[in-house]
Amino acid sequence: KNEVEQSPQNLTAQEGEFITINCSYSVGISALHWLQQHPGGGIVSLFMLSSGKKKHGRLIATINIQEKHSSLHITASHPRDSAVYICAVNRAGNQFYFGTGTSLTVIP
Amino acid sequence: DTEVTQTPKHLVMGMTNKKSLKCEQHMGHRAMYWYKQKAKKPPELMFVYSYEKLSINESVPSRFSPECPNSSLLNLHLHALQPEDSALYLCASSQDFSGSRELFFGEGSRLTVL
Numbered sequence: 001k002n003e004v005e006q007s008p009q010n011l012t013a014q015e016g017e018f019i020t021i022n023c024s025y026s027v028g029i030s031a032l033h034w035l036q037q038h039p040g041g042g043i044v045s046l047f048m049l050s051s052g053k054k055k056h057g058r059l060i061a062t063i064n065i066q067e068k069h070s071s072l073h074i075t076a077s078h079p080r081d082s083a084v085y086i087c088a089v090n091r092a093g094n095q096f097y098f099g100t101g102t103s104l105t106v107i108p
Numbered sequence: 109d110t111e112v113t114q115t116p117k118h119l120v121m122g123m124t125n126k127k128s129l130k131c132e133q134h135m136g137h138r139a140m141y142w143y144k145q146k147a148k149k150p151p152e153l154m155f156v157y158s159y160e161k162l163s164i165n166e167s168v169p170s171r172f173s174p175e176c177p178n179s180s181l182l183n184l185h186l187h188a189l190q191p192e193d194s195a196l197y198l199c200a201s202s203q204d205f206s207g208s209r210e211l212f213f214g215e216g217s218r219l220t221v222l
Contacts, residue, residue, distance in 0.1 A: 030207055030208040031209075033210070033211065035213075040218070041216070042198065042213045042214050042215035042216050043198065043200075043211075043213035045210050045211060045212065045213070048208065050208055086150060088211075090208065095164065096211065098150035098151055099150065100149070100150055101148075101150060103148075
């Protein structure tokens with residue numbers, strides 16, 4: 001069983017659509033991370049959350065600690081948002097656990 | 109400077125070659141990581157260095173040999189690799205190896221073993 005589960009695995013959207021990617025985890029955590037990986041490229045950290053909500057441009061991340069659930073929202077999606085989005089959690093003094101990623105394609 | 113720099117970006121090697129991957133960061137981070145990532149899979153942890161000492165080795169075969177010469181540099185020495193070792197090798201760093209910490213990743217070194 002994976003400690004971190006993401007859904008959906010694959011997502012195709014039209015440009016301009018509102019997108020939601022979900023992440024559920026089963027372990028106690030000190031923080032949850034949303035990461036972005038473009039094809040063949042490195043990984044960029046988008047958000048680190050331990051409670052509540054964070055916003056950066058068109059991206060919004062929320063976390064519900066009681067329900068062990070987080071969502072990443074993209075408003076007014078654009079083809080340049082096409083990437084793999086990875087949810088990861090870290091536990092105090094321990095390593096990261098990664099979800100299997102959500103592959104997003106935004107069509108013009 | 110919030111960059112983690114990895115070289116080379118691409119590497120092709122034979123099974124008898126010896127090569128090295130290099131990683132550098134100048135953020136003053138004291139934890140550095142090597143991850144291996146196969147296509148369409150999440151990164152898998154290989155090694156963690158904390159304050160220049162090897163803290164975690166995830167049962168990685170000895171044909172992979174990490175080295176941390178100083179707090180800014182991390183190397184991965186490769187010898188007698190197998191074709192199944194072909195993957196994207198990602199280096200990452202964080203402020204330290206405790207509590208909530210943001211991971212900064214490099215662009216990766218794409219390794220092909222022939």
